[in-house]
Amino acid sequence: MDDAADTATGQDRRVAALVIGAGPAGLMAAEALARAGLSVLLAEAKPSPGRKLLMAGKSGLNLTKDEPAETFLAQYEEAAGPLAPMLRAFGPAEVAAWAEGLGQPVFTGSSGRVFPRAMKASPLLRAWLARLDAAGVRLETRWRWAGWRGESAVFQTSSGPVSVLADVTVLALGGASWARLGSDGAWADTLRAEGAAVAPFRPANVGLRVEWSSHMARQFGQPVKGVALCAGGRQVRGEFVVSRRGLEGGAIYALSRPLREGAPLIVDLMPNRTEAEIAERLARPRGKASLTAHLRKTLRLQGPRLALLYECARPLPQGAALAARIKALAVPHGGPRPLDEAISTAGGVDWAGLDAGLMLTARPGVFCAGEMLDWEAPTGGYLLTACLATGRWAGQAAARRQAALAR
Known part of the structure; x- marks a missing residue:
């Protein structure tokens, strides 16, 4: 369908494909739809696209994780089943190739994490937006989705309400964290009203x-380094910050699920030594030295540990x-920080x-992608990869549906 007049003349804008949300999932869905030859309208509530992606790239844009497929999939826990075909079709190798296709060479760190050589998200996002523009994707910013009126999607825009009638629609509205960047979860009630379970x-x-x-x-x-953490039967090695x-x-984030469910946090301050070895060192004569000095000298236990x-x-x-406490230190806590301070969200x-x-x-005719789906994963490239993979999957499925409707 070609674009027609908007609601200012009492008519809907008509498009073949509408994508709502211009984060990684939405951008990837728009790209998949445009590759299929559809006219695509991409609507974003914020003044500019990819805001959460840019924020993620401030400390180095971790695109994905280079590791065996089964190890990678296991990070998504019970959502790994439905996500599996999407991540197998567009997993770590494909993400790296996609970034390089945008002129952003990548490298793999010692931990297996994959980054663009530029480290930042802005060069990749600029190249991506340029490619989408060249493919004919029309981006509209400051368009806040307000649900549907009949078959038409309704938007509040700076120039007044606009409605769009699309053959197919992909929703990529994010989760419910970092509302200032666009993910506020306000869409949940709209979908529930339509009969969708959220x-x-x-x-x-x-x-x-x-x-x-x-x-x-x-x-x-x-930073607290060289420790191991346990919560709810799950153990991780890593570091965290006081x-x-x-x-x-990262080590705290990896335990988000059991900690938010009320599990105690247990820290092993010296995971490379057994409890017996620590007890033997503590038993050494300390003379007139204080206990603090003794701990520093015999165990090199100092600083934040x-x-x-x-x-x-x-x-x-x-x-x-004391040796037992060093190996299993219970850290009293009050649960996770508020939802809007989370890097990502479960639920959806x-x-x-x-x-x-x-x-x-x-x-x-309405598809969903990205963090608005009910899955969670740790940081380390898993979040972005799944957003890209589900956006691509939804965009391709929407294109197939539109093609079938057009026959």
């Missing part, structure tokens, strides 16, 4: 609230009991309400 949003990849004593103030901003409001960082021990185990026990459109092409069974 699981409640929950914070994922989020900091942990801890009420510190004044003694911890000097540790704020300090902040004024609690704990932040030592501060955590005093904070969470005071008064410190002696001998074997229930898989049972989608067909194999990510089309809503409650609203045929």
